[in-house]
Amino acid sequence: MTHVIDGNAVAESVRDDVRAAIDDLEAEGVTPGLATVLMGGDDGSATYVSMKQRACEEVGIDGTTVEIDPDEPAEALYEVIDDLNDDPAVHGILVQMPLPDHVPKREVLSRVDPLKDVDGFHPENVGRLVSGNPRFKPCTPHGIQKMLAAADVDPEGMDAVVLGRSEIVGKPMANLLMQKADGGNATVTVCHSRTRDLAEKTRNADLVVAAVGRPEMLTGDMLSEGTVVIDVGTNRVDADTEKGYELTGDVDFESAKQKASVISPSPGGVGPMTITMLLYNTVTAASLQSGVDVEL
């Protein structure tokens, strides 16, 4: 029987730990604060930002959203980041991706105080992750590690294939899976748009993480029996629904489920974990900045 991971249930159990840690911080007079900055984005950005705001309210984090007109120059965003860096009530800063084309992403990510960088995208935090001493693990791959642990999947010794090389998911996921640490110790292959014979790579994998943003591109015939499959995709596909679209993962769930031993669906898998690990990182940031130790 294939085990279908319930991302909402795993997220809820991590949120219980987050709530307990927030109680410990509150007892010392510290309320964790998260500022989310939205400057334009894609079809999903405004939805994800309001989900983040709601999640903060639900666990007791002081969440604020700053919206910047996407036609403003990059300097408007720099000014907002500088102010948030200087605000002691803000422990975590997140700039929602993607940004408008005229805004240089690297400049923006380097501008965020690395101690408040709850996305883990600042070069200092990327360097720490790669060198095996992470401060903030990026939310989606961190959430996937938690999901795998909850499903009793230990990547140690596995042949893992990561589909996609984005800064947000593919690269940090590959790094975490290869690390000499719990949730790592796998042999990792990263595949992308120039990879030859993709199906040959995925058929030889024990674990596949699909994060390419192409609806249902990973199908059951590309997998071997017993593979663990994690679907990161949340693609909006035109459909005759109230919203005019439906959400589809990067995995063809029905055919992949025939082969997989463990599989995460989308929606309802990795997405809820992404938001939960943001709350987790915000609490970690508040703990680091206040000097109040919490257990997470």
Ligand SMILES: Nc1nc2c(c(=O)[nH]1)N[C@@H](CN(C=O)c1ccc(C(=O)N[C@@H](CCC(=O)O)C(=O)O)cc1)CN2
């Ligand atoms: N600064 C960042 N930008 C972006 C990140 C990120 O981690 N940091 N990740 C993605 C999008 N993302 C968070 O921002 C995200 C995507 C999906 C979900 C989610 O919960 N999806 C639900 C479905 C929600 C819906 O109805 O639309 C699910 O999968 O069940 C949360 C967060 C890009 N940008």
